Amino acid sequence: MNLISRIRVASLGLTVPLLNFPKPFTFVGPDASLSLVREIIGFGVKRVMVITDGQLLQLGIVNPLIELMENTNVQVEVFSEIEPDPGYELVLKGVQRLKDFKPDAVLAVGGGSSIDGAKAILLSHANDCHPSRLRGIWLYSLPRKGCLPFFAIPTTAGTGAEATIAAVVSDKAAQIKYAIIDPKTVPAMVALDPKLMVSLPPFITAPTGMDALTHAVEAYISTISTTETDELARMSAASIMRNLIIAYTDGQNLEARERMAVAACMAGLAFTRAGVGYIHAIAHQLGALYHVPHGLANAIVMPYVLEFSKPNCAHRLAELARISDIGENGASDAELADAFIARIRKLNAEMEIPESIKELKREDFDKIIDRAFAEAHGTYAVPRYMTRDDAMVLLEKLLP
DSSP states (O other), rough: OOHHHHHHHHHHHHHHGGOOOOOEEESSSSTTTHHHHHHHHHHOOOOEEEOOBHHHHTSSSHHHHHHHHHHTTTTEEEEEEESSSSSHHHHHHHHHHHHHOSSSSEEESSSSSHHHHHHHHHHHHHHHHGGGOOOOGGGGGGOOOOOOEEEEEEESSSSGGOOOOEEEETTTTTTTEEEEOGGGGSOEEEEEEEEGTTTTOHHHHHHHHHHHHHHHHHHHHHHHHHHHHHHHHHHHHHHHHHHHHHHOOOOOOOEEEHHHHHHHHHHHHHHHHHHOHHHHHHHHHHHHOOOHHHHHHHHHHHHHHHHHHHHHHHHHHHHHHHTOOOOOOOOOOHHHHHHHHHHHHHHHHHTOOOSSTTTGGGGGHHHHHHHHHHTTTTTTOOOOOOOOHHHHHHHHOOOO
């Protein structure tokens, strides 16, 4: 990695602790979503645009929220066209709906795609620009205008998008995912309602939960982590290690669902300050090129990247092992780091997450590496930097 990239990461490390990133007021527990909506109504809001996906609408998950608003004379417009990895066209369509309806506030209900899509729509609308102009970190761009009042209700315990300063948007034509990073995208209030998550099937619970674990782990091994992000990441990782398999095997377990929702939110708070790493940089390319769901890609890539990173962060991985009751008492940091990575592999296996990417093609390696390095270098404070040969070896391991 060149010197400029190193300096850029170092500058982030000096700058981020000085910034007072917003944190959403958070309702937690069964029916927390209804409590949030009652507060929105109490603000005197008269027109709300709900941004969600069509499946949640069909399943009736969003309906009680809409009915509560409409029964109190709040006009509701539903934009339910959100799809996985929202792209430019979808964002621009949402911006036009926003302009036409002229809401007082926006409520995003759904997984990471719904919340990220809402963020991109809001920021593009506020700044009257194409979403491509918002690419990257706000620190390195022209000043951006603030958004309409924004609220979010996640229906998965994974992305932590309800608490982060980032939104991921896709350039479908170029097959590239990129991040919009700006504190103005953080919702004012959010609700973590386990009742909205009990219907998630195991094949969704598993990768979304591993997505949250990836956030916690990458934030903890980041070289620009802080005392605050470390505490959030430790608590998040320990909770996920204990509760994800329970939520996976017993989806109706409200306690496990709630703990996973809180852990995902804490991980979001951690990585929005400490950043992520190569797991995300590589996973984003797998999603853009092959449409591999983001959480699944993270889950598959995570053990391989941690094995590579281990020489420079074994002590950190060992600390996560200790707080998660993984490994033998008195074991060395290296042994505990190995035990932590082994537990991740075991968790993947128990939840039927594969060890490879079936869509991966060797002829795409150069493209994946170029794009992953362009995303990570100068942006992510990884503990150990990859060479091109290192990345080639890692991708070989991901082949089916």
